[in-house]
Amino acid sequence: MFIAGLTAREIADLCKKNIATVHLHLKKREKYEPGFYIKHVEALEARGPHRVTTQWRRRMREAHEFYSTHGRLPLRAGDFSERSLATWIAEQRRLYDRNELPQAKISLLGALPGWNVNERTQENEMRWRKKLALFIAFVATEHRMPRYRTYATQEEHVLGVWLHNQHQRRAQNRLELWKLEALNKAVPGWRSRS
Structure with missing residues (x-):
């Protein structure tokens, strides 16, 4: 050995x-x-410098135990131990994004859901899913799409602007496929006519 x-x-x-x-x-x-x-x-x-070391395996085990216990990845806002793990995962993510993480580490990290997703991206996706839920509820209640110009309430205005942004992103091919599919499934007639 x-x-x-x-x-x-x-x-x-x-x-x-x-x-x-x-x-x-x-x-x-x-x-x-x-x-x-x-x-x-x-x-x-x-x-190579990015080999799977004993210390790396130990940190991976700690991250997996944290995920098993808390049902989420560690955050930088937690206690010292949680911040340390969050920093370690962020470093793995940075190396992965730069194609410097060896395949052995990528395979081992695969057991940790969402490790390669940026925290800001995760927060944006959660915010988008919340807006989608509000949009679905609005359509179910009002039986129409929310408007962003001639709105009746501030909530309708917020949802109307959000929906308008989804239309624009779709028209410019900037709307991610999973978002497009979620919108199509939730409210099939959501698309603008353009």
């Missing part, structure tokens, strides 16, 4: 042995097999 590029800490964790025991074994191995350590260094460098 050592000459395959695994660190002493990774070997100790995998074998469930004390790290001092692993170091002792590796020291003896170098004595009987000269060049053993050099092979390790070469293999470790080949793994």
Whole structure:
């Protein structure tokens, strides 16, 4: 494992042995097999700077436990531990967006729902879904589309502006497919005539 590029800490964790025991074994191995350590260094460098380390696995485990307990990803507004995890996930997301995250990490992070979605994007999507729910309720109650010019209430005006924006985004091919599908499913006649 050592000459395959695994660190002493990774070997100790995998074998469930004390790290001092692993170091002792590796020291003896170098004595009987000269060049053993050099092979390790070469293999470790080949793994690259973004390899899956023991510490990385530990942070991944902590993030998964947090998600299992709270039903959401950690936020930067939480306590120190939660902020630390949120920062770690944000760093993974940043590396992913820059195509610098190795496939092994991407696969392991796949068990953490929404890890690669930007927090601001998530908030915007939640806000959009709330507006959609209000829009559906308005249409069900009033039996018409909300207006943004000749509105009866301030709530209708807000929904009318929101709907107008959806029309414009659709016409400019800037409305995401999932939003278009959600609107079509919720209120089939929502589209403007353009």
